[in-house]
Amino acid sequence: xxxxxxxxxxxIAGIYVLRNLLARREDGLDLTLLKRExxxxxxxxxxxxxxxxxxEIKRTEINEPKFFIDQGVDFRTETEVTELNLExxxxxxxxxxELAYDYLVIATGRAPSVPxxxxxxxxxxxxxxxxxxxxxxxxxxMAGAENAFVRGRGIIGLQAAxxxxxxxxxxxxxxxxxxxxxxxxxxxxxDIVKKWLEEKHGIRFILERKEITAxxxxxxxxxxxxxxxxxxxxxxxxxxxxxxxxxxxxxxxxGIATGDSGGIVTDSAMHVRRGRGYLRDVFAxxxxxxxxxxxxxxxxxxxxxSTAVVQSKVVADNIISDIRGEPSLYSISEPCLSPTVAExxxxxxxxxxxxxxxxxxxxxxxxxxxxxxxVKARYFPGAKPxxxxxxxxxxxxxxIGAQMVGESTVAERVNELEMAIRAGMTAEEIRNTERxxxxxxxxxxxxxxxxxxxxxxITPVY
Amino acid sequence: xxxxxxxxxxxIAGIYVLRNLLARREDGLDLTLLKRExxxxxxxxxxxxxxxxxxEIKRTEINEPKFFIDQGVDFRTETEVTELNLExxxxxxxxxxELAYDYLVIATGRAPSVPxxxxxxxxxxxxxxxxxxxxxxxxxxMAGAENAFVRGRGIIGLQAAxxxxxxxxxxxxxxxxxxxxxxxxxxxxxDIVKKWLEEKHGIRFILERKEITAxxxxxxxxxxxxxxxxxxxxxxxxxxxxxxxxxxxxxxxxGIATGDSGGIVTDSAMHVRRGRGYLRDVFAxxxxxxxxxxxxxxxxxxxxxSTAVVQSKVVADNIISDIRGEPSLYSISEPCLSPTVAExxxxxxxxxxxxxxxxxxxxxxxxxxxxxxxVKARYFPGAKPxxxxxxxxxxxxxxIGAQMVGESTVAERVNELEMAIRAGMTAEEIRNTERxxxxxxxxxxxxxxxxxxxxxxITPVY
Numbered sequence: 001x002x003x004x005x006x007x008x009x010x011x012i013a014g015i016y017v018l019r020n021l022l023a024r025r026e027d028g029l030d031l032t033l034l035k036r037e038x039x040x041x042x043x044x045x046x047x048x049x050x051x052x053x054x055x056e057i058k059r060t061e062i063n064e065p066k067f068f069i070d071q072g073v074d075f076r077t078e079t080e081v082t083e084l085n086l087e088x089x090x091x092x093x094x095x096x097x098e099l100a101y102d103y104l105v106i107a108t109g110r111a112p113s114v115p116x117x118x119x120x121x122x123x124x125x126x127x128x129x130x131x132x133x134x135x136x137x138x139x140x141x142m143a144g145a146e147n148a149f150v151r152g153r154g155i156i157g158l159q160a161a162x163x164x165x166x167x168x169x170x171x172x173x174x175x176x177x178x179x180x181x182x183x184x185x186x187x188x189x190x191d192i193v194k195k196w197l198e199e200k201h202g203i204r205f206i207l208e209r210k211e212i213t214a215x216x217x218x219x220x221x222x223x224x225x226x227x228x229x230x231x232x233x234x235x236x237x238x239x240x241x242x243x244x245x246x247x248x249x250x251x252x253x254x255g256i257a258t259g260d261s262g263g264i265v266t267d268s269a270m271h272v273r274r275g276r277g278y279l280r281d282v283f284a285x286x287x288x289x290x291x292x293x294x295x296x297x298x299x300x301x302x303x304x305x306s307t308a309v310v311q312s313k314v315v316a317d318n319i320i321s322d323i324r325g326e327p328s329l330y331s332i333s334e335p336c337l338s339p340t341v342a343e344x345x346x347x348x349x350x351x352x353x354x355x356x357x358x359x360x361x362x363x364x365x366x367x368x369x370x371x372x373x374x375v376k377a378r379y380f381p382g383a384k385p386x387x388x389x390x391x392x393x394x395x396x397x398x399x400i401g402a403q404m405v406g407e408s409t410v411a412e413r414v415n416e417l418e419m420a421i422r423a424g425m426t427a428e429e430i431r432n433t434e435r436x437x438x439x440x441x442x443x444x445x446x447x448x449x450x451x452x453x454x455x456x457x458i459t460p461v462y
Numbered sequence: 463x464x465x466x467x468x469x470x471x472x473x474i475a476g477i478y479v480l481r482n483l484l485a486r487r488e489d490g491l492d493l494t495l496l497k498r499e500x501x502x503x504x505x506x507x508x509x510x511x512x513x514x515x516x517x518e519i520k521r522t523e524i525n526e527p528k529f530f531i532d533q534g535v536d537f538r539t540e541t542e543v544t545e546l547n548l549e550x551x552x553x554x555x556x557x558x559x560e561l562a563y564d565y566l567v568i569a570t571g572r573a574p575s576v577p578x579x580x581x582x583x584x585x586x587x588x589x590x591x592x593x594x595x596x597x598x599x600x601x602x603x604m605a606g607a608e609n610a611f612v613r614g615r616g617i618i619g620l621q622a623a624x625x626x627x628x629x630x631x632x633x634x635x636x637x638x639x640x641x642x643x644x645x646x647x648x649x650x651x652x653d654i655v656k657k658w659l660e661e662k663h664g665i666r667f668i669l670e671r672k673e674i675t676a677x678x679x680x681x682x683x684x685x686x687x688x689x690x691x692x693x694x695x696x697x698x699x700x701x702x703x704x705x706x707x708x709x710x711x712x713x714x715x716x717g718i719a720t721g722d723s724g725g726i727v728t729d730s731a732m733h734v735r736r737g738r739g740y741l742r743d744v745f746a747x748x749x750x751x752x753x754x755x756x757x758x759x760x761x762x763x764x765x766x767x768s769t770a771v772v773q774s775k776v777v778a779d780n781i782i783s784d785i786r787g788e789p790s791l792y793s794i795s796e797p798c799l800s801p802t803v804a805e806x807x808x809x810x811x812x813x814x815x816x817x818x819x820x821x822x823x824x825x826x827x828x829x830x831x832x833x834x835x836x837v838k839a840r841y842f843p844g845a846k847p848x849x850x851x852x853x854x855x856x857x858x859x860x861x862i863g864a865q866m867v868g869e870s871t872v873a874e875r876v877n878e879l880e881m882a883i884r885a886g887m888t889a890e891e892i893r894n895t896e897r898x899x900x901x902x903x904x905x906x907x908x909x910x911x912x913x914x915x916x917x918x919x920i921t922p923v924y
Contacts, residue, residue, distance in 0.1 A: 306896040339898035411904040412874030423885025436801035442873040
């Protein structure tokens with residue numbers, strides 16, 4: 001018997017559920033994906049680099065809708081879902097059409113919180129930066145612009161700012177105090193990023209508790225923003241990239257539970273909760289859901305493509321198993337550590353686990369060590385410094401967080417330290433770890449060992 | 463009361479014990495280091511790159527002897543130790559002088575097995591490649607040479623071969639069957655390296671059970687080598703870099719135990735064994751010792767600078783604790799996994815844990831998965847492929863080995879997978895691991911996940 005799977009949302013989360021289901025080649029699967037944007041499978045994280053001119057926006061579209069349609073998927077773009085009805089097991093779209101489902105997958109993503117003064121304007125040149133449609137709007141606004149303004153000091157905000165600055169726009173970033181990328185970096189580490197962006201890219205930062213209070217325009221286009229109770233900053237391009245919140249309206253209207261984080265609550269198999277129980281046939285994943293933190297064991301948001309990809313395998317496996325009448329063996333046995341990495345104007349920024357502030361909020365006492373060291377022997381070309389900060393739980397000495405900034409090797413080190421956190425490795429164990437060594441590639445005693453030794457009060461022998 | 467520490471050997475192992483002791487700034491320590499070579503602290507692993515012309519040999523001398531002498535160390539170069547007397551607690555050197563010790567550290571390193579036909583010749587142009595003195599000999603022989611011959615297909619042999627080939631010498635490497643770097647790589651992975659070196663560097667490989675049976679010369683200099691029962695290969699430079707064996711003669715003569723591996727036996731605090739017990743005041747570390755394998759839990763050789771560096775901390779800590787009359791808390795709690803990485807003519811080769819053959823020898827059944835993938839999104843510059851092979855224990859699915867070849871990110875991935883092995887992570891856990899993602903730096907689902915999924919029979923969704 002044919003089973004209908006309807007996926008709401010075509011970001012990484014929705015697309016990866018679709019791709020996993022297609023890869024399973026299960027007979028009798030009827031697949032529908034409904035998305036609001038115009039494209040197929042887009043590498044959203046590649047968009048900021050397109051604005052920097054590294055390649056065209058089109059290049060980030062890995063597959064057009066046709067790719068999926070040709071495989072028999074009812075792949076609908078520019079389609080707005082207006083209602084999920086869990087009683088009748090139908091999804092209603094803006095045209096009024098209702099689509100029946102056997103399995104519903106909610107992958108509605110997230111959206112920035114738009115300040116009131118911005119939400120109420122009709123001026124062109126102002127945009128969020130959430131998808132490929134936004135990228136096209138921003139690209140259009142950049143043409144001929146001389147000034148840019150970014151609201152938000154997270155990865156997307158900073159990557160947008162770098163794109164503007166590298167195209168010669170005078171760029172201002174407004175974010176809260178005290179420093180950049182607070183979800184990933186402690187202030188001392190965030191300040192390294194700030195200094196880099198000020199010095200190498202001429203970006204101005206306003207890190208104060210201020211909001212955009214007005215936007216002013218001319219001929220229907222934005223010309224400046226006013227912040228707090230006074231300063232007016234010229235800007236022909238304005239990007240809002242702050243306060244990313246899960247898109248949960250459809251889910252909430254359907255009676256699905258959300259948590260304190262604002263995200264949809266799921267069990268370990270990504271089933272949603274409604275009333276007292278989890279629903280066998282309704283799944284949620286990606287930026288719209290909350291996850292269980294791997295260290296605090298409490299719910300939070302993750303909102304990373306890398307988290308969604310792991311969840312997508314769980315969803316696909318549970319759907320297939322349910323269809324077959326077999327128990328699924330697949331749940332998320334590993335709680336979330338949210339490893340992140342970002343290239344921000346030539347500086348690579350990485351983190352995994354808790355920041356000092358996040359640990360304190362969770363009542364976890366920490367020891368920390370910070371070290372700066374070249375990534376390989378100084379007599380080799382490309383021997384650039386990397387600064388690493390490691391956080392250990394003060395009693396057990398277990399690694400609970402890592403932050404780093406440098407010009408190379410950051411992504412791989414984040415993955416390494418994620419393994420160390422998952423493994424519950426202590427500072428003493430990490431200190432005793434052999435590090436693979438070739439002077440043209442690495443150091444015999446590298447920055448990880450130095451930062452670890454500092455955290456436990458040992459002077460590193462470099 | 464002054465305590466005398468005598469360190470025999472000035473390679474990485476000996477130097478790092480010295481440096482750790484110096485860093486502890488313990489009062490009343492009288493430090494002596496005796497080494498055969500002419501230099502101070504040399505980055506031996508940097509020498510092959512000097513032969514390629516990346517920098518001068520001198521550049522690999524990180525500190526001259528004066529650096530240590532100025533800190534009050536009796537640092538003696540060109541000094542041959544002839545006897546260790548554990549009864550009188552003295553070390554005799556070639557001049558006949560006897561030095562008393564309270565703590566003796568044996569760091570006598572290793573040496574290649576030199577074929578008989580080579581050992582018996584006086585011809586110039588033939589050398590081992592074990593230290594800076596050897597490097598100078600080889601450099602001298604390279605001047606004006608047109609042909610080079612390398613006996614040995616390990617890291618040192620191949621790096622020497624690349625140096626010769628990149629200087630325009632017609633280069634031949636003789637090693638046993640079936641493939642390159644057998645200590646680190648399975649034959650399928652070793653063949654990738656072989657093909658690279660043949661195609662990019664024009665190196666000829668003879669991988670057969672043959673030995674050098676004669677060397678022929680002219681005017682006191684080598685001109686050719688004869689292998690097996692016939693072929694004569696022109697060579698004005700010959701390097702012997704095979705069958706590295708621990709230098710244990712001094713230790714054995716002093717009654718210190720060695721194991722089946724040929725290395726000195728130690729306890730977890732690096733004390734040597736003599737008769738039935740371990741000696742509180744005699745330590746051994748580095749290439750001359752055997753280690754306990756982290757997976758098989760059986761003794762073997764490691765012979766890596768990275769292993770010696772971890773051991774050096776243990777030795778220094780145990781000496782200081784013993785002097786203070788305190789119990790040392792420091793032993794090697796983590797058995798050895800020997801992560802390795804090497805740059806071999808532009809190709810990076812890495813490994814950690816067991817190869818398929820080493821696993822089979824230890825009676826361990828394996829599952830393996832191999833995948834090739836770009837290290838980052840294909841629309842970014844420098845997106846080069848990396849091939850990874852992962853080995854899992856067949857019953858528990860725990861990771862027990864990783865091998866990789868590629869043009870970047872290898873060192874950091876080796877360290878990551880070392881953490882995963884130490885942590886006892888299973889294929890299923892690794893498959894569920896979030897990977898930090900920025901398309902300019904990494905992939906959402908990277909080669910590690912693909913290789914893992916293949917090992918357990920799942921088709922990767924790329």
